[in-house]
Amino acid sequence: xxxxxxxxxxxxxxVGTNAAAQDYEYNLPIKEHIFENGLKLLVIERPGDxxxxxxxxxxxxxxxxxxxxxxxxxFLEHLMFKGTPTLGARDWETEKPLIDEINITEKAxxxxxxxxxxxxxxxxxFHDYKHEQTTPEIARLQKHIDDLERKVEDLTIEGTTMKWxxxxxxxxxxxxxxxxxxHFDIDLPANRVDIFLRIEADRMTNAIFRxxxxxRMILVEQRIGFLxxxxxxxxxxxxxxxxRTSNVYIPEGYMTDxxxxxxxxxxxxxxxxxxxxxxTLIFVxxxxxxxxxxxxxxxxxxxxxxxxxxxxxxxxxxxxxxKRLIYRDNKLSPRVELRYQIPGVGHPDKPHFDVIKEVMRYxxxxxxxxxxxxxxxxxxxxxxxxxxxxxxxxxxxxALYGDTKKLDASEEAMLAEIKLLSEENIxxxxxxxxxxxLRTQWYRAASDPNQLNFHIGHFEVMDSxxxxxxxxxxxxxxxxxxxxxxxxxxxIPDNRTIGKVIPRGAGQ
Amino acid sequence: xxxxxxxxCLILSSLALSLSAQVLAQDLTHPRDMKIxxxxxxxxxxxxxxxxxxxxxxxxxxxxxxxPLVSLSAFxxxxxxxxxxxxxxxxxxxxxxxxxxxxxxxxFKAALKRMTAEYSVTLHNxxxxxxxxxxxxxxxxxxxxxxxxxxxxxxxxxxxxAAAEKATKDIKVDKNGVIIDGSSSVAVSKFHDIILKGNILxxxxxxxxxxxxxxxxxxxxxxxxxxxxxxxxxVSGDINEKAIRKKLKAQFSSLxxxxxxxxxxxxxxxxxxxxxxxxxxDKLQTWLVIGHPLxxxxxxxxxAFEIMNYILAxxxxxxxxxxxxxxxxxxxxxxxxYIEDQWDGSGSYSFHSSSRHDxxxxxxxxxxxxxxxxxxxxxxxxxxxxxHNALADxxxxxxxxxxxATARSFAIEKLRYGNHDxxxxxxxxxxxxxxxxVLRVANEYLHPDAxxxxxxxxxxxxx
Numbered sequence: 001x002x003x004x005x006x007x008x009x010x011x012x013x014x015v016g017t018n019a020a021a022q023d024y025e026y027n028l029p030i031k032e033h034i035f036e037n038g039l040k041l042l043v044i045e046r047p048g049d050x051x052x053x054x055x056x057x058x059x060x061x062x063x064x065x066x067x068x069x070x071x072x073x074x075f076l077e078h079l080m081f082k083g084t085p086t087l088g089a090r091d092w093e094t095e096k097p098l099i100d101e102i103n104i105t106e107k108a109x110x111x112x113x114x115x116x117x118x119x120x121x122x123x124x125x126f127h128d129y130k131h132e133q134t135t136p137e138i139a140r141l142q143k144h145i146d147d148l149e150r151k152v153e154d155l156t157i158e159g160t161t162m163k164w165x166x167x168x169x170x171x172x173x174x175x176x177x178x179x180x181x182x183h184f185d186i187d188l189p190a191n192r193v194d195i196f197l198r199i200e201a202d203r204m205t206n207a208i209f210r211x212x213x214x215x216r217m218i219l220v221e222q223r224i225g226f227l228x229x230x231x232x233x234x235x236x237x238x239x240x241x242x243x244r245t246s247n248v249y250i251p252e253g254y255m256t257d258x259x260x261x262x263x264x265x266x267x268x269x270x271x272x273x274x275x276x277x278x279x280t281l282i283f284v285x286x287x288x289x290x291x292x293x294x295x296x297x298x299x300x301x302x303x304x305x306x307x308x309x310x311x312x313x314x315x316x317x318x319x320x321x322x323k324r325l326i327y328r329d330n331k332l333s334p335r336v337e338l339r340y341q342i343p344g345v346g347h348p349d350k351p352h353f354d355v356i357k358e359v360m361r362y363x364x365x366x367x368x369x370x371x372x373x374x375x376x377x378x379x380x381x382x383x384x385x386x387x388x389x390x391x392x393x394x395x396x397x398x399a400l401y402g403d404t405k406k407l408d409a410s411e412e413a414m415l416a417e418i419k420l421l422s423e424e425n426i427x428x429x430x431x432x433x434x435x436x437x438l439r440t441q442w443y444r445a446a447s448d449p450n451q452l453n454f455h456i457g458h459f460e461v462m463d464s465x466x467x468x469x470x471x472x473x474x475x476x477x478x479x480x481x482x483x484x485x486x487x488x489x490x491x492i493p494d495n496r497t498i499g500k501v502i503p504r505g506a507g508q
Numbered sequence: 509x510x511x512x513x514x515x516x517c518l519i520l521s522s523l524a525l526s527l528s529a530q531v532l533a534q535d536l537t538h539p540r541d542m543k544i545x546x547x548x549x550x551x552x553x554x555x556x557x558x559x560x561x562x563x564x565x566x567x568x569x570x571x572x573x574x575x576p577l578v579s580l581s582a583f584x585x586x587x588x589x590x591x592x593x594x595x596x597x598x599x600x601x602x603x604x605x606x607x608x609x610x611x612x613x614x615x616f617k618a619a620l621k622r623m624t625a626e627y628s629v630t631l632h633n634x635x636x637x638x639x640x641x642x643x644x645x646x647x648x649x650x651x652x653x654x655x656x657x658x659x660x661x662x663x664x665x666x667x668x669x670a671a672a673e674k675a676t677k678d679i680k681v682d683k684n685g686v687i688i689d690g691s692s693s694v695a696v697s698k699f700h701d702i703i704l705k706g707n708i709l710x711x712x713x714x715x716x717x718x719x720x721x722x723x724x725x726x727x728x729x730x731x732x733x734x735x736x737x738x739x740x741x742x743v744s745g746d747i748n749e750k751a752i753r754k755k756l757k758a759q760f761s762s763l764x765x766x767x768x769x770x771x772x773x774x775x776x777x778x779x780x781x782x783x784x785x786x787x788x789x790d791k792l793q794t795w796l797v798i799g800h801p802l803x804x805x806x807x808x809x810x811x812a813f814e815i816m817n818y819i820l821a822x823x824x825x826x827x828x829x830x831x832x833x834x835x836x837x838x839x840x841x842x843x844x845x846y847i848e849d850q851w852d853g854s855g856s857y858s859f860h861s862s863s864r865h866d867x868x869x870x871x872x873x874x875x876x877x878x879x880x881x882x883x884x885x886x887x888x889x890x891x892x893x894x895x896h897n898a899l900a901d902x903x904x905x906x907x908x909x910x911x912x913a914t915a916r917s918f919a920i921e922k923l924r925y926g927n928h929d930x931x932x933x934x935x936x937x938x939x940x941x942x943x944x945x946v947l948r949v950a951n952e953y954l955h956p957d958a959x960x961x962x963x964x965x966x967x968x969x970x971x
Binding site for chain 2: 025046049050051081086087153158159162163164166167168169170171173187189191192194195198199201202205206211213214215216217218220221222224225227228230298299302303331433436437439440441443444446447
C-alpha cells in the first residue's frame with residue numbers, strides 16, 4: 001500500500017481534512033476543483049494507469065419528476081443520446097426549422113389537450129380512467145409532428161454520440177438515471193480524455209430530442225422487461241406501502257406515464273438541471289488534476305452559471321402505524337418480509353444500518369435454522385434499483401419458502417429476534433465480522449476505477465463526496481450499543497411494513 | 509401538469525438563445541477533426557509475470573495494490589466434453605466447490621465466510637475456472653485452501669448428487685406446455701438444444717448418467733486432466749510477488765506432469781436447413797434467437813470476423829442491428845450478436861433480442877435486413893475505422909487494464925494457445941483487416957439459409 005499512502009497525504013493537504021482521523025484502509029486521494037461557473041471537478045490520480053474512468057454527474061433524477069410523468073428523468077437520459085446540432089445532424093440548417101416546428105406544434109397540442117381535457121375525461125376506475133383521449137385537432141397536430149419527425153429522420157445520423165467514443169477506444173459506455181442522479185460514463189485511454197469533454201459539454205448544453213416517439217417505446221420495452229420478472233410487481237407493491245411522499249418508492253414510470261411525456265417537459269428538466277453549477281465531472285485513472293483543469297476549462301469554461309435549481313424538499317411524515325401487504329401469486333415463492341424505514345446517507349445513523357444489515361443477514365438465518373423453520377433469508381436496502389439514498393428509505397428482512405406452511409412461524413421468529421436485539425447486545429465477533437464484510441465489499445468496489453467513480457459521484461449527489469470516507473470509517477466504529485440503540489429506536493411496530501406472498505386461492 | 513404550462517415559455521424563449529449563444533462559446537470541433545493522441549498502450553511483457561515450476565506448471569503473478577485484496581485463479585483444460593464417463597466433469601466442478609479433502613465441506617464454507625471470500629467454480633464446455641478473491645490479510649489461509657483444493661479436491665458421493673441436481677434441471681412448463689418463466693436464457697437454451705442435437709457439445713445429462721458415476725470415476729477424471737501441462741494459475745492483488753512465487757513452488761510442485769488424454773473428437777456441428785421453432789410462454793415479451801452453428805474460424809479470418817460482428821451486432825450501442833431495431837424504431841431494448849466460445853472447434857453464432865409481442869415480426873425483419881446487407885455490400889471506411897480502434901484500443905486494452913486483468917488474460921491465453929503470440933499480434937491483425945475481408949467473412953461464416961429461428965413467447969408468422 002506504499003504509494004497509496006503517499007498519494008493520500010497529498011490529498012489531505014489539498015482538501016484540508018483531518019489527518020489524525022486517517023485509516024490507511026480508506027485512503028481516497030480525491031482532489032477537488034470548482035470552476036467559476038460552478039462546475040465541480042473531482043480527480044483521483046492513478047499514475048501509471050493507461051486508462052481513465054470518466055463520468056459526468058447531474059444532481060437530478062426521479063425525485064424531480066411530477067405525478068403523471070414518472071420516468072421522465074430516465075427518458076431524458078435516453079433523449080440525451082440523440083445528438084446535438086454538431087453530432088448527429090446531416091444538415092442542421094435544414095433540420096433546425098423542423099425541430100422548431102415540432103416544438104411549436106407540440107405546444108399547440110398541449111394547449112388543445114388542456115383546453116379539451118374536461119370534455120374528454122372519462123371517469124373510470126384505476127387504469128381505465130381516461131383524461132387524455134384525443135380530439136380531431138390533437139390527432140391533426142400529432143400527425144403533423146409525425147410527418148415532421150420523418151423528415152428529421154432523413155437528416156439524422158443515428159448513434160453518433162456513441163460511435164466517436166468507440167472510435168477512440170472508449171468502452172463501458174453507458175448512462176444511468178436513478179432517483180437522485182443521472183450520469184454518463186465512459187472508460188477511455190487516459191490521453192484521449194478530450195473526447196469525453198468535447199462530447200459531454202455538448203450533450204449538456206445542446207441536446208436535440210430526436211426520435212422522441214420511437215425512444216418512448218424503448219421505455220415501454222424496459223418496463224415490460226422488468227415486469228416479466230416474477231417478483232417485480234410484489235416489490236413495487238411493498239415499496240409503495242413503505243413510504244408516503246418520496247419518489248424513492250416509485251418506479252421509473254408506469255405504463256400510463258410513458259404516453260404523457262412531452263418534449264416541453266423534458267426540455268424544462270434539461271434546461272433547469274443540466275447546468276454547470278449542478279454538475280460534477282469525476283475522473284479516476286491515469287490523469288492528473290493539473291492537466292485536467294485547463295482541459296475542462298477549454299470545453300466547459302464557456303458555459304454560464306445558471307440559477308440554482310430547486311432541490312427536492314419533500315419529507316416523509318413520521319410513521320404512524322403498522323402496515324401489511326398480502327400479495328397473492330402462484331408463481332412467486334411464498335415469503336414473509338419485514339421492512340422498516342431508515343435514514344439516508346448524511347444522517348449519522350445511516351452507516352450503522354449497513355452494519356446491522358450484515359449482522360442480521362447471518363443472525364436471522366441462524367435463528368430460523370435453529371428453530372427448524374428454515375427458509376432462505378435475504379436482508380437488503382434495495383428500493384427500486386438503488387441501495388443507498390440521501391433520503392429516508394428502508395431496510396428489508398425477508399425469508400423465502402417453498403410453501404406457506406412456515407410463514408407465520410417465520411414472521412414470529414424474525415420479530416422475536418428483532419425484539420431480542422433491542423434488549424441484548426450482539427456478540428463482539430458478530431460485529432467484527434459484519435465490519436470486515438463491509439470493508440471487503442468496499443475494496444472490491446474500489447478496485448475498479450469505474451465503480452470507485454460511481455461511489456464518489458453517488459455520495460456527491462446524496463450528500464457530499466467529502467463524507468464518503470467518514471461514512472466508511474463510521475461503519476468500522478459502530479459499537480454493539482449502537483446496534484441495540486438503533487434496533488430499539490427504528491424497528492418498532494409503527495415503523496413496520498410486513499409483506500406476505502401466498503398463492504392465490506380458488507376463485508381469486 | 510403545472511410544469512407543462514410553464515415549460516413552453518421557458519423552452520421556446522431559451523432554446524434558440526441557448527443553442528446559438530452557447531454554441532459560440534464552446535469548442536465544438538467535430539470529433540473527426542480533433543487532434544486526439546494515439547493510445548500509448550503497450551501490452552505488458554508476459555515474461556515479467558510468468559513463473560514456471562520445474563514440474564511444468566505455469567503461473568502468472570501480478571502486483572496490484574490499489575486495494576488490499578488478492579485474487580487466486582486456476583484454469584484447467586477439462587470441460588463438459590472431456591472424459592469417458594458422463595457427468596465426471598460436472599462432479600469434479602462440484603468437488604472443487606466443496607473444498608479440499610483435508611476438511612469437510614462445511615468447514616470449507618465456514619472458512620470462506622470467515623475470510624469474506626468470493627469463491628466460484630465455472631465449468632465450460634472445454635475448460636474449468638476456479639476463482640477465489642479474499643482480503644490480503646487472509647492470504648496465507650486462502651492460499652493454503654486454494655492450493656489444497658486444486659491439488660486434492662474433496663470428491664464425494666454428495667458432490668455427484670449435487671452435480672446431478674444441477675445438470676438435469678429442465679425448463680418448467682405448465683400442463684398446456686406453456687413455459688412458466690420465459691426469458692432470454694430459455695430461448696438461448698432452446699437454440700442450443702436444436703443446433704447441438706446429437707453433438708457432444710449439446711449433451712443432455714440424465715439422472716442415470718450420475719447413477720453410473722462413482723467417486724472413483726471422478727478421481728480418475730481429476731488425475732487424468734488436472735496435470736501441470738493442462739492448467740495455469742494466476743495470482744494477483746496486494747501481494748509480495750517474491751513471496752507468492754515461493755509459495756507457488758512450495759504448494760504446487762507436487763502436481764504431476766502427465767500428458768492429458770486426447771480430447772474427445774468433437775464433430776463439426778452440422779448446419780441445418782433454415783427452420784422456425786416456436787415455444788409458447790406466458791410473458792409480456794417475446795424472445796427471439798436467430799443463429800446457426802459456426803464452423804471453426806480460421807486464424808487468418810479471426811479478426812475480420814470479429815470486426816464484421818462488431819459492426820453488425822457487437823453488443824454495444826453503435827451497431828447496425830442496434831440502430832435498425834432500437835434507435836430508429838423503438839422495437840427492442842437490445843439486439844446483439846453472440847459468438848459462442850470455440851476453443852479448437854465449432855461453436856455457434858446467434859443474434860438475441862426481445863420485443864413486445866406486436867412488433868416481433870418487424871424486429872425479425874429488421875434483424876434479417878442488416879444481416880443480408882452486410883453480406884452484400886462493403887462496410888464504410890468510417891465503420892471500419894471505428895471497429896479497428898474500438899477493438900485494438902478499447903476491448904484489447906481492457907484485457908490488460910490492471911494487474912488482476914493482466915494475470916488472468918495471460919493465464920487463459922497460455923492455456924488456450926500455449927504461448928502469448930496471439931495477444932502480441934492482435935492489434936496489428938485487427939488493423940490489417942480490410943473492407944473486402946469483412947465482406948468475405950460475412951459470406952463465409954454467416955448462413956441465413958441455415959438459421960434456426962427460436963421464438964419464446966407469442967407465435968409470429970415469419971413469411
